[in-house]
Amino acid sequence: MLQRMSLVYRVLVRVFHVRVIPLFVVWFYTALRLKVWWWMLIDNLVYPGLGKTKVERPIIIVGNPRTGTTFLHRFLVKNRFGAGLHLYRSLYPSIVMQKVLRPFLPLLEKVSPARFHQSAVHETNLSSVETDDVTVFFRYLDGFFLYGFFLAWDDADHLPLFAPEKRDTTGRDFDWLEAVWRRSLVAQNETRIVAKLFSTGVRTPAFLERFPDAHILYMVRDPVEVIPSTFSLVTGVLDKAFGYWSQPDEVRNRYNERLYLALVDLFRRFHADWESGKIDRKRVMVVSYDRMMQDFDGLMAEMVPFFDMNPTPEQLAAIKATAEEQRAYKSSHTYKLEKYGLDANRIRRDCAFVYDTWLTPT
Numbered sequence: 001m002l003q004r005m006s007l008v009y010r011v012l013v014r015v016f017h018v019r020v021i022p023l024f025v026v027w028f029y030t031a032l033r034l035k036v037w038w039w040m041l042i043d044n045l046v047y048p049g050l051g052k053t054k055v056e057r058p059i060i061i062v063g064n065p066r067t068g069t070t071f072l073h074r075f076l077v078k079n080r081f082g083a084g085l086h087l088y089r090s091l092y093p094s095i096v097m098q099k100v101l102r103p104f105l106p107l108l109e110k111v112s113p114a115r116f117h118q119s120a121v122h123e124t125n126l127s128s129v130e131t132d133d134v135t136v137f138f139r140y141l142d143g144f145f146l147y148g149f150f151l152a153w154d155d156a157d158h159l160p161l162f163a164p165e166k167r168d169t170t171g172r173d174f175d176w177l178e179a180v181w182r183r184s185l186v187a188q189n190e191t192r193i194v195a196k197l198f199s200t201g202v203r204t205p206a207f208l209e210r211f212p213d214a215h216i217l218y219m220v221r222d223p224v225e226v227i228p229s230t231f232s233l234v235t236g237v238l239d240k241a242f243g244y245w246s247q248p249d250e251v252r253n254r255y256n257e258r259l260y261l262a263l264v265d266l267f268r269r270f271h272a273d274w275e276s277g278k279i280d281r282k283r284v285m286v287v288s289y290d291r292m293m294q295d296f297d298g299l300m301a302e303m304v305p306f307f308d309m310n311p312t313p314e315q316l317a318a319i320k321a322t323a324e325e326q327r328a329y330k331s332s333h334t335y336k337l338e339k340y341g342l343d344a345n346r347i348r349r350d351c352a353f354v355y356d357t358w359l360t361p362t
Contacts, residue, residue, distance in 0.1 A: 004141050007158065008150045015153045015251060016242040029141070032091075036139075039094030043183060046096055053182040058082075058193040058211055059307055062200045063219030064266050066229040068289040069131070072217070073196040077129045079318045081307065083190035085180065088126040090135035093180040095187045132195040135180050136173050143173075143199055144262070148234055152258040153251070159262060170206045173199070202269040205278040214283065215307055218270065220358045221289035223351035224337075224344050227263050231342070232335040234259065256341050264350050271353050286358055297323035 005026060012018045044050055059082055061069050077084035088105060092098055101108065105126050137145045144162065151158040160166045181193045200207045200216070208214060238244040244252070273279050285306050291299050300319045304311050311319070337344055348355070 001141055004146065004151075007154060008141070008146070011150050011153045012242075014155075015247065018242065029138075033139070036092065036094060036097065039092075039097035040179070040183075042096050043094050047186055050095075050182060050186055053185055055178055055181045055185070055193055055211065056191070057213045057215060057308065058181070058195060060200060060207070060211075060214050060216045061194070061196040061219065062198070062204065062216055062270070063287075064201070064221075064223075064226050064230065064263060065198060065233065066226045067219035067221040068287070068292050069196050069198075069219050072219070072287070072292065073131075073194065074129045075318075075322060076194045079315050080190075080312075081309065081315070082192035082194035083184045083188040084129040084194045084196075085132050085135060085184055086127055087130045087134065089184060089187070090130060090132070090180070091126075091138055093135060093183055095183050098187060130196075132177060132180075132197050133199050136176060136199070139176055140169070140172070142169065144266075147262065148259060149238065152262070153255050157258060159258065159265075164203050164206075170203055170210075174207070174210045198266065201266055204270060204273055204284070208280060208283060216284045217303070218284055218286050219289060220286055220354065222359060223264075223267065223354055224347050227260065227347055228335050228337045228340060228342055230263055231256070231259065231340040235340070253341055260342065267351055267354050271357060274357070288358070293326050293329065295323075296326045 009022050009026075012022045059076065061073050061076075063069050073084060076082060088101065088108070089098060092101055109126055133143055133145060137143050142162075147159060147162050151161070164170065177195075177197075181195070185191065185193065197207075201218075204216065208216070235244045247255075274281075274284075285303065287299065287303070297319050300323075304315075337347075
C-alpha cells in the first residue's frame with residue numbers, strides 16, 4: 001500500500017501540481033482505516049451473530065461502466081430484491097459506525113468524493129447505492145479506480161499492476177467484500193446481497209469458485225456508446241477535482257490512450273473467459289442495455305426466475321411502472337468521441353468480439 005500511496009502522490013505532484021493537500025488526505029485515510037478496523041471489532045460484540053451470517057445466492061451485476069449497471073443495481077435494491085451498499089456503507093462498513101455517523105451525513109457530504117460527479121452524467125451522494133468496488137478502493141487504495149483516476153497519468157504505465165495474472169488480489173478482495181456484505185445484510189435486515197462489481201469482469205471464474213451460488217448479470221452495450229460515455233464520466237470528475245482540461249495535450253492524450261485500452265481490456269477479459277468455457281453460462285445471464293431500455297418488463301420476467309425468486313405484487317407493480325418510464329427515457333448526458341481523441345471505427349475494430357458474440361449489428 002505504501003508503494004501505491006507513493007505513486008499517487010507522485011502523480012498529484014508531477015501532473016496536477018498538488019503538494020500539500022494529499023498529505024492531509026493520507027493522514028485522514030490512515031485514521032479512517034484504523035477507525036473502521038476498531039468499529040468492526042465492536043460490531044462483533046454488539047452483534048454476536050454476525051460471524052454466523054452467510055452471504056448466500058448473491059446477485060452480482062458485472063459489466064463495463066456506462067452499460068446500465070447503476071440503473072439496474074439501484075432498481076433491484078430499491079425494490080427489495082436484496083441489500084446494496086450505499087456509498088456511506090462502503091466508506092464506513094461498521095454497522096455501529098454507520099449508526100453513529102448517519103445523523104451527520106449532510107455535513108459529511110461537503111467532503112465526500114461524490115461531490116465531484118456531474119449530476120447529468122452520474123447522480124450520486126453518500127446515501128446513494130453505489131458500486132461495491134468503492135469499498136475495496138477505500139480499504140486497500142487499489143483496483144481499477146486507482147488506475148483510471150490516478151496511476152494512468154504517471155510517466156510509466158502501471159496497468160500490469162492490476163492484471164490478475166501478474167498480481168492476484170482475489171483472496172484479499174473477496175474476504176473484504178464478504179465481511180462488508182455480512183454487515184450490510186444485518187444492518188438492512190435482508191437475506192441477499194445485490195452488488196455491482198466492475199472488477200469481477202476480469203476474474204469471474206474465481207468469483208464463481210468463491211461464491212458458488214452467485215447469480216451474475218453481465219451487462220452489454222454498444223462499445224461506441226460505452227467508451228466515450230465512460231470518458232465523459234471519468235474526465236468530468238478529474239476536471240472538477242484537478243483540472244483535466246488544463247493538462248498539456250501530450251499528457252492528456254497519453255492518459256486518454258491508457259484509459260481507452262484499459263476499458264477495452266475489461267471487455268476482452270470477460271469475453272475470453274466466456275469463450276474458453278471457464279465461466280459456467282448457467283450461472284450468468286447476459287443483459288442487453290437496449291432491451292433494458294425498451295423491454296424492461298419482458299427482461300425482468302426472465303431475470304426474476306434466474307434469481308430463483310417469486311416477485312411480490314409490489315415488485316411486479318414497480319417493474320411495470322419502470323418499464324413505461326424506460327421506454328420514454330431520454331438521457332441529458334451528451335458527449336462527442338472526438339473530444340477525447342476517440343474514433344468510432346477504431347472502437348468497433350478493437351471491440352469486434354463484443355459485437356460478434358452479444359450484439360446484433362445495426
